[in-house]
Amino acid sequence: MLNFPEQWLKNISLGEHIANELRLRILENSIKPGEVLSENQIARQYGTSRSPVRDALKALSNDGLIQLERMGAVVLGLSLRDLQELYDVREMIEYFAQQRVSGKDMNAMLVLLCQNIERMELAARFDDHSDFAYYDLTFHETIIRHSSHQRILNLWNSMRPLIMAVILVTTEDVFSHGKEHVEWVIDKHRKVVEAMQTDNKAIIEKSVSNYFDDSRRTLNKSFPSSTESGNN
Template sequence: MEFPVTRVAPGSKGEQAAAQLRYEIIAGIRGPGEVLSENSIASACGVSRSPAREALRILKAEGLVSLERLGAVVSGMTETDVEELNDIRLLAERFAVERCAEKGDPSLLASLSYHIEQMRLALNRLDGVAFAFEDMAFHEAIIHASGHHRLRTVWEGMRRLILTAMIIATVRRFEEESGFEAYLMQTHVDIYEALRRQDAEAVSDCLQDHFADTRRAVEKSVSTTTKPGGDADD
């Protein structure tokens, strides 16, 4: 799989290097315990230390590495990490829909409907990457529609992490799994319908179901990932 670095991080070389490393860490290509020095990243990504340094700071903020004195140690993404990430996503989106219910943004429903349709099209093309982007856009629309700046800032801090994990999981699911399409689409439609009915409790339940499914899918991807560089059991 060739990871769409520039689509995930369209910005500077530092962000692109971070995007590449993020992918490699989440995909398990770089296993937990592996040490990343600024120089090694610089040479690996073909850039100088300045962007490499920036990449490391980004990855640190996302909790993917811990900056030690000797270098950045890869934390990796375990099943627990995926589960926790979904905890937070569920927490954030439930909060967001509560706020949406108060405000009642009419353009949100249109946006969600649009992304559901785009997901259908991507599904027909068996384009996992496109599907993941639309899936992401669906959930991001809910966050944005809340109109809560701070929630959005928090979201921004884990946005690319989530997007990357979703791309990996979705592509793998498209390749390996079968028969999941109906349920995957349905959970999004359920959320949409519940929002349209302004049934807050139903939305909450639908989100919970959806993330339970997401968790299963992502965990399967993460756990089946080989870790060539890993096993650094000091």
């Protein structure tokens, strides 16, 4: 069973914790489309009142994962098209962020990016899927934060929990294909750093495009049960 990394769970509310777990179970298809989520049942499961559960369900509704109903919700899941659109937005954000930081002093940011790659390598060595996924997300978030654009950061933060859950699922699939595939993912991140070190906007643009072309192929393999038709 997939679990969120410990670093992710620090200083979050109970509602966020419940949302994290339900979000991941929906994405890995252990909670299936059409199932009903009961506020009362979830509250009993977590030993809490219905208030944090409502907060969790509202967050999942904002993700498009469920449809709110009286005293609960119906699970919608995400189609492959939904996931691809999520990655379209990621690509636009990261392209903007990388172009925005180019031409500036990137030394401190590049050090942090290399540290994240080292932590991904360490997680791979110890077969720690959750940590690998966390440092994958942190790598990209580092670039976005260094773009110093508050509205872009707000947009990223609104999608961040869903992106983390998707990366956890894709990471599990990557590890299932062996060490060579894990190293391929790490190398993708090295290439992003190498492109940024050139400080050439055309090379950076090509690097972002290549990265997300590969990521969409990984999505297709990791979510084979998703449909193209969508939920609506």
